[in-house]
Structures are given as structure tokens and as C-alpha cells.
Amino acid sequence: MSELSGWWDDYFWGAMVVLRVFVVALVMSVVFGLIGSAMKLSKSRIAQRLASAYTVVFRGTPELLVLLIIYFGAAVTLTSIVQIADPNVKFVDIPPFWAGAFAIALIVGSYMTETFRGAFLGVDPGQLEAARALGISNFKTFIYVRIPQMWRLALPSFGNHMLSLMKDTALISVVGLEEIVFVAEMATSVTVKPFTMYIIVALIYLAITTVITLSVMALEKYANRHLQGSR
DSSP states (O other), X not given: OGGGTTTHHHHHHHHHHHHHHHHHHHHHHHHHHHHHHHHHHSSOHHHHHHHHHHHHHHHHSOHHHHHHHHHHHHHHHHHHHHHHHOTTOOOOOOOHHXXXXXXXXXXXXXXXXXXXXXXXXXXXXXXXXXXXXXXXXXXXXXXXXXXXXXXXXXXHHHHHHXXXXXXXXXXXXXXXXXXXXXXXXXXXXXHOOHHHHHHHHHHHHXXXXXXXXXXXXXXXXXXXXHHHHTO
């Protein structure tokens, strides 16, 4: 393991970058999923079709292609806009962190859209009728009745989406983000020990995904505590 000497700090900070990408992308994907599921469940055909197009496109396109298209496409678009004000600008670079997090969030958010939609449909209709009878607005019903009820139903699939999101962070190294896969590539070029360097990356990801799995299991147990108590 002497070949790892001098690389531990790089792996640590690379892992911190991975966690930051994970948290940011998770928040955005939940937002995309909630918006997408609300649009699919709405009475507007336009909203339903837009949400369907979103899920079809991002569930049917390889993650790496989505990442590259968003990274380079956003850079080209932003460069064209900036050149209107200043023709001397040659190229506007997009931070790999935000491009990567946004791309992953769009992908995972498309899967969460269907998960949340199914969970919303699983909410007891009687509770929604009771909210309407009390004169509660649709927005407040969505926030205070539907979401608290649906999260228990969505948790198992939501945990799988979190694991997929974490593993997808490894793709961002292709656009130059200095996370653990990028560190392993640099270390391999110096030490010529690819197996050792990439097995460290695998162990780091395994440790993080194990924590996610245990956390989701604990949340499921908490969410179903009233069911266990009634047995």
C-alpha cells in the first residue's frame, strides 16, 4: 500500500466533492420530481404532456450523454449570449460542479417523478375529500396532506434513486471535476497501479452507499412505526 502514500488527502477531498455534488443534486432532483409528479397529476393536458416528455427524454437517454450535452451545450449557449454584449469574448466556461449536479438531478428527477406520482396516487382519497370538505386549498392540501402521506410510500424507491444518484457522481470526472475518480486517474498516471487506485474509489463509494442504505432503512422503520404497533 506504499503507492498510496501522498494520495490520501486527495482522496479525502475528492470524497468531499462527491458528497457536495450528491447533496446538491439530491435537493434539485427532489424538486424536479415533485414538480414533474404534480404536473402529471394535474388536470392540464399541456402540463401532463410536458411532464411525460421530460420523463421519456431523460429516462431514455444515457446519463453520460446527458452530462456532456448539458455541460457543452450550456457553455455554447452562454457564450453566444455573452458575445452579444461583448464580441471579444471567445468562450464562457461552465463550472463542472454545477453542470454535473444539474445533469444528474435532471436524470434522477425523471425517475423520482414516476415514484412520487405513484406514491401520491396511493394516498387515501378519503383524506383528500376531507380536506376539500374543510375548505382547504389545493396547494395547502398538497403540502400538508399529500406530501406527509406519500413519503412513506415513496421511501423504498426513493432510497434506490439516492443510490443511483450517488453512483452517477462518478460520471462528472469526464468534464474535469476533481472528485475521487479524477484523483484515481491522476494517481494511476503517476504510480501505474490502476487496480489499487480504483479499488480505493470502489471502497469509498461502497462506504457512502452503505450509510445511505442504512439511513433509508431507519427512515422506513420510523415511517411504518404505527403499522408495527397495530400488529
